[in-house]
Amino acid sequence: MLKVEGLHAYYGRAHILADVAFEVSSGEVVVLLGRNGAGKSTTMKSIMGLVAPASGRIAFRGTEIAGKQPFEIARLGLGYVPEDRRVFTELTVEENLEVGKRPANPDAPEWTTEKLFALFPNLARMRDRPGSQMSGGEQQMLTIARTLMGNPSLVLLDEPSEGLAPVIVEQMAKTILDLKQQGLTVLLSEQNLHFARTVADRALIIEKGRIRFAGTMAELMANEGVRAQYLSL
Ligand SMILES: Nc1ncnc2c1ncn2[C@@H]1O[C@H](COP(=O)(O)OP(=O)(O)OP(=O)(O)O)[C@@H](O)[C@H]1O
Numbered sequence: 001m002l003k004v005e006g007l008h009a010y011y012g013r014a015h016i017l018a019d020v021a022f023e024v025s026s027g028e029v030v031v032l033l034g035r036n037g038a039g040k041s042t043t044m045k046s047i048m049g050l051v052a053p054a055s056g057r058i059a060f061r062g063t064e065i066a067g068k069q070p071f072e073i074a075r076l077g078l079g080y081v082p083e084d085r086r087v088f089t090e091l092t093v094e095e096n097l098e099v100g101k102r103p104a105n106p107d108a109p110e111w112t113t114e115k116l117f118a119l120f121p122n123l124a125r126m127r128d129r130p131g132s133q134m135s136g137g138e139q140q141m142l143t144i145a146r147t148l149m150g151n152p153s154l155v156l157l158d159e160p161s162e163g164l165a166p167v168i169v170e171q172m173a174k175t176i177l178d179l180k181q182q183g184l185t186v187l188l189s190e191q192n193l194h195f196a197r198t199v200a201d202r203a204l205i206i207e208k209g210r211i212r213f214a215g216t217m218a219e220l221m222a223n224e225g226v227r228a229q230y231l232s233l
């Protein structure tokens with residue numbers, strides 16, 4: 001579904017991503033793990049066209065997307081939830097969802113506000129509440145739900161568990177597994193290995209802008225050396 005090859009990206013003269021390559025297949029949940037500053041968000045921004053790749057290829061369902069504009073990439077069926085989630089604070093939960101609405105996508109689950117309220121019962125209970133009166137965790141759920149309203153076939157979630165209380169992290173994991181059940185493909189970035197292992201099929205480790213490990217979650221859990229070297233334990 002997604003194939004990244006030889007991706008290089010810069011901020012000014014700083015070489016941030018070096019020869020990044022990986023694939024995500026349809027129906028998979030893949031986690032991109034790495035410490036602060038490793039290049040997780042830059043990888044996601046490069047895929048979404050928010051950072052212009054200096055070189056490399058990014059194919060989404062067979063279409064070359066490197067060099068396209070973010071709105072064009074989103075239209076092809078890529079959803080993105082950035083790490084600095086933003087809800088429209090003046091709009092209610094339901095109105096926030098309506099803003100995210102886009103035409104159905106033939107190869108992706110089709111979402112309505114009612115289906116999303118079934119998936120996010122806590123949002124259903126506050127559908128008329130303005131965004132300004134929601135907790136950080138609730139806003140995080142709402143930005144994911146709003147992205148789903150665009151009917152993406154692949155969603156990029158940048159550190160979905162970050163800053164959430166343990167009980168909300170558990171809900172988030174359940175939500176991601178529900179989405180996988182519905183046929184959605186997910187690429188998420190994380191520092192929280194415990195969370196990652198409850199949701200992901202496969203793991204990639206990025207360090208200093210290079211992919212250092214790619215394997216199944218079971219392979220990563222069996223490889224203490226790699227975890228000790230590249231992840232905060
Ligand atoms: N807009 C920017 N301008 C210049 N350098 C940047 C910019 N954004 C990020 N960087 C640098 O690029 C590198 C990769 O950052 P990135 O945000 O991709 O890391 P990350 O893995 O997402 O980290 P975190 O876990 O803290 O979110 C870091 O060294 C960071 O300081």
Ligand SMILES: [Mg+2]
Nearest residue numbers: 040041042083
């Ligand atoms: Mg980041």
